[in-house]
Amino acid sequence: MxxxxxxxxxxxxxxxxxxxxxxxxxxxxxxxxxxxxxxxxxxxxxxxxxxxxxxxxxxxxxxxxxxxxxxxxxxxxxxxxxxxxxxxxxxxxxxxxxxxxxxxxxxxxxxxxxxxxxxxxYRNVAPLQVARAMVLSGEIGKVRHVEASYLQSWLVSKAWGDWATESQWLWRLSTRHGSNGVLGDVGIHILDFASYGTGSDVEHVFARMKAFDKAPDNRIGEYQLDANDSFTMTVDFSNGALGVIHASRWATGHLNELRLRIHGDKGALEVTHSTEGSRLAGCLGDDVERAVWREIDAGRVPTNYQRxxxxxxxxxxxxxGFRHAAELQRVLDLAMETERERRELAV
CATH class of the missing domain: 3.40.50.720 (NAD(P)-binding Rossmann-like Domain)
Known part of the structure; x- marks a missing residue:
């Protein structure tokens, strides 16, 4: 090729x-x-x-x-x-x-x-792939509650560079420069992380988002800093589960971390992926009674580039594929609309 x-x-x-x-x-x-x-x-x-x-x-x-x-x-x-x-x-x-x-x-x-x-x-994360397979095989029973977060701290820390002086970061804070904020930037990642991991699509969404003050008049040079920095979202999944999804660039102490918790009526799973690596843990079988969590070996999976x-x-x-990504974008667009209208919308 x-x-x-x-x-x-x-x-x-x-x-x-x-x-x-x-x-x-x-x-x-x-x-x-x-x-x-x-x-x-x-x-x-x-x-x-x-x-x-x-x-x-x-x-x-x-x-x-x-x-x-x-x-x-x-x-x-x-x-x-x-x-x-x-x-x-x-x-x-x-x-x-x-x-x-x-x-x-x-x-x-x-x-x-x-x-x-x-x-x-994040389809490259082996624990996510294993968690999805376990959910679809019924190992945790019927999924009831889902929590997903994508936490970054580049508006707090200079570990990735100085956002206030570098155009590669500033455009991400400005709608005029094509940014839909953290929702548009990493919202698609955590939405896919949650829906793929639970093996279920989003049917209803309600979101709130906020752009925090970051500079005098929220402007640096040509960049108007008006794109959202944080969002919270509640969703209904097609499998009947209720979900809470959120992301922020102000997550002090988290360079780049995704976390997914899937709670079923027979067990639960937690996927964590960060700069320090990936981890899958489960509370299954007899451990449910004592709320004991054990690490699960997820092995490795091919990368998107290889596939x-x-x-x-x-x-x-x-x-x-493109159709899947388009449907995720539909949810993100509706999330923006729910923020404006302050009401839940069906996908």
Missing amino acids: RLLILGTGGMANTHATHFSAVEGVELVGAVDVDPSRAEAFATKHGIPNIFTSLEDAIAWNGFDAATNVTPDRAHHPTTLALIAAGKHVLCEKPLAENYAKADEMALAAEASGLVTMVNLT FAAAVMAGEAVEP
Whole structure:
């Protein structure tokens, strides 16, 4: 598989590193509107061809598939162009800024017959995969209550850089620059983490969100800091469970942590994934009476990069696909609407 990398910012390095380690994958091209950034990226990863526009790369036509690591608002036009050119696509999340655009992308993918996948990276977490299998096999009985959180502290700590001076962070705080805040940035991750882990879709949603004061007049240079920093969400799952989902960039003490607790009428599971690693614990069988939790070995699972490459080479569909990501975006869009209208909405 000859792979083009579209966008050469920070996350693109992760894509390049992972894909270069997959047997049968050749990194053949890099695209970025900033030629110096594209050249530095290509040199770092040994990529022979550099382009400053996707149009030029498509005209060259020396690739089979592309991984789209552009900013959120560029996903829609660039991915549609790639599909129209007959290229398989791995797109970063979110698929688009809203459901209408995401649905258009999903429809185009479905009509194309190409391999299209969204990089919901936490599908790579083995404990999540094992937890889902245990839920679906009935090991914890009927799911009653779900708790999910995504906690980050980059508005508190400089461990990831200084958000107040670096554009790679500031755009995430400004709706004018294409950000839907923490809801749009990591909301799709924790929503997928919760719904995939519980094996159930969201049917109703109600959300609250808030942008906190961060600078004088909430502005730094050209950036109006008006995108939400924290959200809380209550949901009804299709399996009958009630869920509480929340995320924040103000979670002091948590660099990057996802947590999922699934409580059933016969047992419970907890998945934790952070910079320190992943863990699955269960309260099962006789341990339910004494509320004893024991760690469960989850092993390892293939990464999204490995699965996408394998799907392209085999010509087979792979999940999470564009339709799944579009339906997640529908929930996120409705969450924004519930905040404005202060009422629950059905998905």
